[in-house]
Amino acid sequence: MVAGYIAIRQGKTGDALPLLTAGLEALRDSDPQNLFGLCAAMAFYAAAGAGLPEAERFRADFKAWGQHSTHLLAAQANSFFDAGLELLNADGSGVEALHQNADDAAKENATYLELHALELALGLGDTSRLDRFCETAAATEGEWAQALAEYGRALKFGGAARYLSAGEKLQAATAYHLAAKAYGLALAAPDRGQTKELSAVARAGLAHCNEELGQGSEETQNESVVPKLTKREWDIVNLAVQGLSDRQIADTLLISVRTVEGHLYRCYSKLGITGRDELAGAAAVAQGASSTG
Structure with missing residues (x-):
């Protein structure tokens, strides 16, 4: 029982x-x-x-x-x-x-x-x-109760960051059904676009909770899981995160600058970000999701 x-x-x-x-x-x-x-x-x-x-x-x-x-x-x-x-x-x-x-x-x-x-x-x-x-x-007292408190405050005050924080605490407390709701609210919040990394984290969290709840279908996975990058895309992303310019990446991988630019553009789109300044955080989330998936 x-x-x-x-x-x-x-x-x-x-x-x-x-x-x-x-x-x-x-x-x-x-x-x-x-x-x-x-x-x-x-x-x-x-x-x-x-x-x-x-x-x-x-x-x-x-x-x-x-x-x-x-x-x-x-x-x-x-x-x-x-x-x-x-x-x-x-x-x-x-x-x-x-x-x-x-x-x-x-x-x-x-x-x-x-x-x-x-x-x-x-x-x-x-x-x-x-x-x-x-x-x-x-x-x-207890992790479950404190996660509920965070969820309640998020429902009361709103905001993508609050919903995301509640989702993370609820997920840690294994309250997956409520965590999924919190992540979903984070993705639907009007201010979710202020940081693309937030959306990536929320999608990864939602995907994990849906999997725990047995609700992971191909459709929900496509919507929720941080998309996988190809090996070449990861090579370029890792070099970009290290601070190399497009020209330096091209010289390192023996490809053209235009190819590097095209790959980076696709990576930004897959990760839900707009530029290099967000790349390190989004890449870390994607790597974490792929390693635990």
């Missing part, structure tokens, strides 16, 4: 569901830690998000559970279940229940449970508690 919980947190609901289903069957036979309810709620949430008919079975499992668990587990389970209801019904009642869960947690100074409910509500498109989400995330 733990693997299923991690997959949910990473946004990998497709991977989570079979893990949680197997966990439920095992917990039917033996559940000394009273984890059945949380497992059923997460399975319901994952199935509802995917629009699968199994959601009704997991709903029944959760209802039959009877809340026999610790407060921490029960509170997490209730929020997952309420989020699942909103995914199924889309009538606002699930979001309202999540707000109530957050209020209940706040009364107990349970910041993690409060953030859990608010994060699920935000994931459903609710931004009515964005200020509170930012404050709660900032007050909660």
